[in-house]
Amino acid sequence: MVRDAASDTSDTLHEGEHGGANAATVDPAKAATTNSSPSIQQDRGANHNHHSTQQHASTDVPETGAGGRNNVSPNDDTTTSPPGGGGGVQPPSSTEPPEAGRTKLETTLIMLALCSALFLAALDVTIVATAVPTIVQEFASPVGYTWVGSAYLLANAALVPSWGKLSDIFGRKALLLGAVAIFWIGSLICALANSMGMLIAARAIQGAGGGGIVVLVNICISDLFSMRTRGIYYGVLGMVWAIASAIGPVLGGVFTSKVTWRWCFYVNLPISAAGFLILVFVLKLHNPKTPLREGLAAIDWLGSLLIIGGTLMFLFGLEFGDVMYPWKSAAVICLIVFGLVTIALFFIVETRVAKYPVIPLSLFKNRANVAAFAVSFCHGYCFISGSYYLPLYFQAVLGADALLSGVYILPYALSLSFVSAGTGVWMKKTGQYLPPIIFGMAVMTLGFGLFIDLDASYNWAKIIIFQIIAGIGTGPNFQSPLIALQSSVEPRNIASATSAFGFVRQLATSISVVIGGVVFQNQMQKQRPQLLAALGPQLADQLSGGSAGGNVAVVAALQGEPGRVAKGAYWNSLQTMYIMYTCFAALGLLLSPLIGQKKLSKEHKEHKTGLKSLQPTDRQNEEAAAANGAKVEKETV
Structure with missing residues (x-):
């Protein structure tokens, strides 16, 4: 799979460089930037659309909706010749896509910079997990145990919806560079923090920049590559995210024990600075040069x-x-x-x-879009439980320390990573995103169901195989529902749709951690009588209800029958929690077919940002007027 992925990535880097027999020629004066719109009419495309396109080879994938109907993607910009006009489908008047104007080295550098930025944003979610106890001890502030992690996630989630619309107004590159700069500043303040309050505030700044990085990297990929091609790059991003999430606790533990916890933040500075410089000189996307006053007035x-x-x-x-x-x-x-x-x-x-909504509600009028959001929610809700609660199982039940628990979770993280990348290769070759979505949710349901069968023994065959199955099921749905969503929305709404997608996923993970914790704590509280009989009131209080998650070290110190009872209570609670997660995975599986399948074109359209791009095209205005007229006529009758 790795060899095929590398081969397909190489093919992708060269896609469009040689034009091809199907490439349409255009007036060079019109070859500025590219975008997409719901349709292009040959006699009006140059006058009424704010973009130009390059037609590549078409795909033979049938467009089948949830109800078996044929679907037409709003990104499928082809026009049919009039009778007697040569027949067949004619490519619209277009220009050479940006893929043809980039060298392989430039594309590689851009992806390296985007992936490094995303890697750091994902790394900072988990890298503090093993450093927090030391930080709390140094600043003598127990309240920081929760807020060092939460401040990052809260700022990240709250600002995600706004980044997409801001990039529509002021341009992708400017906003991405701004997000990287904010993240860099937050990291520097974290590294230099001399109090818990200063560290928590800096983590919020980091989170604001990190949320922008996650959203804008995904939006930039949609601007840089065709619908058919971008799947492979989204697969790489999913791989990067999974690896960063997995090694975060291990890296944090190494820094904390070998150097200082401050290196959890110092490490961001040279990497993000290098990525920033690469993006400044190599990333070439449309710059709308929106006047500041007009741009600020347009913000919702x-x-x-x-x-x-x-x-x-x-x-x-x-x-x-x-x-x-x-x-x-x-x-x-x-x-x-x-x-x-x-x-x-x-x-x-x-x-x-x-006037320019942060999240256009038209996104939710399409059943396929709603299904894509719902599947993404279920996927994010379950995915985070593997990264967050499996280490609790390893520490509380199997007695591993924080570093070992990070190592033990590698089967889940690595299988997830490689399958995510492989899914991108599949979508590039076939143009289909629905099969990976259904396959992924089915295998995820199986994998999380198998977690219920784990126990308090070191059964490595179960531990490794069950994690691999869960990872294989989790991997395909980092990017597939996003591709499905982008293929169903108007090009001018792709940034908002991508932001909304990220927002839904972020809410899912945040809610999942809390609800999972509530289920776990309630089950521990129900087992208090057994703990009281075996351990006595003092230890029973420490291991019951809301105190249980923070006292795994107490369990590790228990020997004999008290240790067996305590570990059994923890496992019974985790088992109940994974029953809940299996139900959510099954719900996602049931909703998956509603997404439907649309053709993923190899035609690339780079979006022209700015206030003009947010205005409906004449074709869209005509369709809206026709729809309103039909509605009025129906009401009159």
């Missing part, structure tokens, strides 16, 4: 404020629950309820007020 400030505030309140409520306050406390209930109400207000504003 009210919508942005509502989605950021609502997300933060909701996630704060989840974070506080049973950690700082009881779940039934007024603080937790108010945060969750007001957060959800604020998010509901956000959708009302996006529908009725916003």
Whole structure:
């Protein structure tokens, strides 16, 4: 698979460099940048569309929707010749795509810079996991145990929806460079922090930049490569994310024990700086040069404020629950309820007020899009449980330390990584994304179901094989639902759709960690009578309810019958938790066929950003007017 992936990547790097027999010629004066629109009419394309295209070889993949109907992708820009005009499908007037204007070295450098930025953004989610105890001890601040990690994730999730629309207004490159710079500044402050408050604030700055990196890297891939080709690059990004998530705790433990925990942040500085410089000189995307005043006026400030505030309140409520306050406390209930109400207000504003909405609600009018979001939610909800709760199993039940638990999870991370990359190769060769989605959710359901069969013994055959199966099932759905979503939306909404996709996945992971913890804690509380009988009241209190997750070291110190009872209680609780995750994976499997299949064209269209790109085309205005006219006529009748 690795050999095939390398071969296909090489082919992809050269795609479009030689034009081909099907390439359309154009006036060089029009060969500026490329984009896509729902359709192009030959007699009006040059006047009414803000982009140009290059037609490559077509694909033979049938377009089949969830109900068996043929689907036409809004990104499929072909026109049919009139009768007697030569027949067949004629390519639109177009220019040479950016793929043809880049050398293999330039493409390699761009991908290296994008992958390194994404790697660091993913690494900083988990690298502090093994460093936090030392940090808390140095600053003598127990509250930091939760907030060093949470500050990054909260800022990341809250700002994700806004990055896409800002890149539509001001351009991808400027926003990506800004996100990398913010991440670099946050990392520097983290490394130099002299108090817990300073570190937590710096982690929030890091999270803001990291969220922008994750979203904008995905958006840039959609601007750089054709729909058919980009799958392989998204597969590489999924591989990078999985590897970074897996080695984060190990790397953090090495830095903390061998040098200092500050190197968890120092390591970001040279790598992100090098990536920044590469992007400055090599990344070539459309620059709209939007005037600052016009750009600021176009931002959906009210919508942005509502989605950021609502997300933060909701996630704060989840974070506080049973950690700082009881779940039934007024603080937790108010945060969750007001957060959800604020998010509901956000959708009302996006529908009725916003001129350029952060998340266009038209994205949710298509059943296939809703299914793609739902599958992504289920996938993210389950994926994070492997990375987050398997180490708890290794430490509490099998007695591994933090470093060893990071090593033990490698079968899951590596299988996930290689399958993610292999899925990109599959989509490039076949033009199909639905089979990997269904296959992935089916195998994920099987893999997480097998986790229920793990026990308190060192059965390495089970531990390794079950992780590999779960990883094989998890890998395909990092990029496949995103490709499905992008193939179904108007080109001017791809950035917003990608941001919304990232937002849904981020919410899923945040909610999953909390709900998984609640299930685990409730089960530990139910087993308190057994713990009380075997361990006594003091130890039983430490291992019951909300205290259980933070006291795995206590379990490791227990010997004989008390140790067996404690490990059994932990495993029974984790087993119940994985029953829940298996149900969510099965739900994702049931929803997968609703996504349907559309043709993935090899035609590349680079999006022209700026305020003009956000305006509907004449064709779209005509279709909207026709739809409104039909609605009025129907109501009159």
